Amino acid sequence: MSEPRPRDPDRPARKRAPRIGEVVRTSRITPHMIRVVLGGEGLAGFPAGEFTDHYVKLLFRPPGASYDVPFDVEQVRAELPAEQWSVTRTYTVRAWDPASGELTIDFVHHGDEGVAGPWAASARPGDRIQFMGPGGAYGPRPDADWHLLAGDEAALPAIAATLDRLPPDARALVFVEVAGPEDEQGDLRLSPGIELRWLHRGDGAPGAALVEAVRDAELPEGTGHLFVHGEAHAVRELRRHLRELRGLAPAWTSISGYWRRGATEDGWQASKREWNAQIEAEEAPAPA
Numbered sequence: 001m002s003e004p005r006p007r008d009p010d011r012p013a014r015k016r017a018p019r020i021g022e023v024v025r026t027s028r029i030t031p032h033m034i035r036v037v038l039g040g041e042g043l044a045g046f047p048a049g050e051f052t053d054h055y056v057k058l059l060f061r062p063p064g065a066s067y068d069v070p071f072d073v074e075q076v077r078a079e080l081p082a083e084q085w086s087v088t089r090t091y092t093v094r095a096w097d098p099a100s101g102e103l104t105i106d107f108v109h110h111g112d113e114g115v116a117g118p119w120a121a122s123a124r125p126g127d128r129i130q131f132m133g134p135g136g137a138y139g140p141r142p143d144a145d146w147h148l149l150a151g152d153e154a155a156l157p158a159i160a161a162t163l164d165r166l167p168p169d170a171r172a173l174v175f176v177e178v179a180g181p182e183d184e185q186g187d188l189r190l191s192p193g194i195e196l197r198w199l200h201r202g203d204g205a206p207g208a209a210l211v212e213a214v215r216d217a218e219l220p221e222g223t224g225h226l227f228v229h230g231e232a233h234a235v236r237e238l239r240r241h242l243r244e245l246r247g248l249a250p251a252w253t254s255i256s257g258y259w260r261r262g263a264t265e266d267g268w269q270a271s272k273r274e275w276n277a278q279i280e281a282e283e284a285p286a287p288a
């Protein structure tokens with residue numbers, strides 16, 4: 001049991017307003033993807049819409065937590081032992097409908113491991129979840145000649161939200177790696193200029209099929225806007241390839257690992273700074 005951390009009374013607490021969503025309905029849209037629709041008064045005025053990679057930070061209480069939602073994360077951390085602390089998981093806003101007040105999130109069900117995947121699998125109408133956000137940074141640039149959207153299941157909600165936003169005459173190459181054919185989603189919005197390729201992982205390492213397909217892709221002429229997210233090792237390889245070999249400018253690329261094999265989100269987030277620093281050092285030009 002860890003010692004409770006005293007709060008520094010001289011430092012005003014940085015309050016980020018938490019929201020409470022209530023599960024309205026759930027459905028398994030493919031064998032490994034669970035759609036959870038949240039609603040309730042806590043979503044009133046939810047400010048999503050600017051970006052297609054909007055995300056929220058969901059806060060999961062441990063089983064048997066001695067507190068209910070809503071809770072103050074800082075207070076829990078200051079007053080309760082670490083076993084009682086909530087854990088944070090990041091999820092994309094697949095859709096936000098201000099008219100109905102419904103927020104749709106698609107969860108990869110990657111087995112019994114973890115917190116968020118199993119939560120989604122057992123979520124029932126009326127369950128409540130606390131979250132923060134939305135954050136976000138990417139939306140397809142209207143001045144791009146073409147778009148590249150590449151990712152795995154975890155990035156698929158953002159890719160799907162991007163497809164919903166692209167104008168009808170947009171040109172896009174879309175690569176999505178999923179476990180197998182049964183995990184392909186049939187309801188993505190595809191206009192004539194969109195070439196979608198599903199890649200099947202099978203027994204391969206996460207991201208291997210994606211890396212191979214993007215490496216082999218013939219990219220169109222002109223300026224492309226890139227959105228590439230998924231398993232961190234695969235994304236690192238793609239980042240190298242797209243920036244170093246294809247010379248694509250950082251300002252036109254949104255590339256990052258959404259998760260890392262062998263690490264929980266806490267582990268991945270804790271190591272991310274070092275991971276990114278290493279990539280940047282590798283990308284820096286050698287001294288003359």
Ligand SMILES: Cc1cc2nc3c(=O)[nH]c(=O)nc-3n(C[C@H](O)[C@H](O)[C@H](O)COP(=O)(O)OP(=O)(O)OC[C@H]3O[C@@H](n4cnc5c(N)ncnc54)[C@H](O)[C@@H]3O)c2cc1C
Pocket residue numbers: 055089090091092093105106107108109110113114115116117118153154155157158257258259260261262263264265266
């Ligand atoms: C900005 C952003 C947006 C994201 N949006 C989504 C989204 O919309 N939908 C979504 O499902 N995920 C999304 N993710 C990824 C998600 O946050 C992670 O996959 C997270 O680790 C899942 O939490 P968990 O509690 O289920 O598993 P954890 O407790 O974090 O991990 C348990 C184990 O499962 C493995 N694991 C984690 N994720 C996966 C996976 N996708 N496939 C296979 N193994 C995995 C871990 O490596 C670990 O070994 C997003 C991440 C970011 C940063």
